Amino acid sequence: MKKTLGVTLLLSCAGLAAAVAVARPASTAGTLDANVGPGFTITLTQNGTKVTHLDPGDYTINVNDQAAEHNFDLTGPGVSQATTVDGIGMTTWNVTFQTGTYTYQCDAHASLMHGSFTVGDVPVTTTTSTPPLPGPLKAHASAKVAGRIVSVHVTATRSASFAVSLWRGTARVAHATAKGTAATVRLKAPKAGRYVAKVVATAGAKTATASAAVTVK
Numbered sequence: 664m665k666k667t668l669g670v671t672l673l674l675s676c677a678g679l680a681a682a683v684a685v686a687r688p689a690s691t692a693g694t695l696d697a698n699v700g701p702g703f704t705i706t707l708t709q710n711g712t713k714v715t716h717l718d719p720g721d722y723t724i725n726v727n728d729q730a731a732e733h734n735f736d737l738t739g740p741g742v743s744q745a746t747t748v749d750g751i752g753m754t755t756w757n758v759t760f761q762t763g764t765y766t767y768q769c770d771a772h773a774s775l776m777h778g779s780f781t782v783g784d785v786p787v788t789t790t791t792s793t794p795p796l797p798g799p800l801k802a803h804a805s806a807k808v809a810g811r812i813v814s815v816h817v818t819a820t821r822s823a824s825f826a827v828s829l830w831r832g833t834a835r836v837a838h839a840t841a842k843g844t845a846a847t848v849r850l851k852a853p854k855a856g857r858y859v860a861k862v863v864a865t866a867g868a869k870t871a872t873a874s875a876a877v878t879v880k
């Protein structure tokens with residue numbers, strides 16, 4: 664009686680192991696789905712999840728190119744595979760991924776349709792970018808007259824505070840301020856004569872000057 668039970672248990676265990684093997688085929692871990700189209704979408708997934716990182720090894724990629732205007736192009740260490748832009752349909756690639764970064768894209772729309780993932784322990788490269796130094800500050804002024812109103816248009820090579828003044832000889836007769844990379848300020852001339860609009864643009868610690876002469880009749 665004891666002996667029979669032991670055999671039954673053994674058989675049950677074998678049956679269970681077989682069932683597990685059927686439910687979870689070993690190849691699933693190495694199977695990926697690449698899809699492109701029908702719209703402007705390109706994806707690489709594993710069991711429905713976007714691939715961002717994989718272990719090195721052999722993989723089967725089921726590629727579904729659904730659009731005659733897109734393709735799926737996969738490149739990285741030891742791998743260079745692509746469907747054609749014109750062609751559509753299913754294809755299967757067998758690839759071996761090594762440690763590194765892999766990228767995929769549609770060659771016809773690479774800026775819109777692309778993705779990447781890493782394989783293995785890719786050293787994280789931190790690029791510390793120093794912000795570009797702002798270029799020199801330069802200002803420009805032009806002036807138009809309509810009656811007694813002098814419209815002074817000022818521009819600067821970067822966003823600045825403008826102090827705009829209207830001078831008649833050595834006398835400052837009007838003043839206004841503005842901000843931005845371009846502005847128009849309207850200053851009133853008290854009487855007819857020759858005037859000079861002076862502009863001081865300030866951005867941070869830098870200043871730039873410009874001027875424009877007008878005649879008010």
Ligand SMILES: [Cu+2]
Pocket residue numbers: 732733734769770771772776
């Ligand atoms: Cu495309």
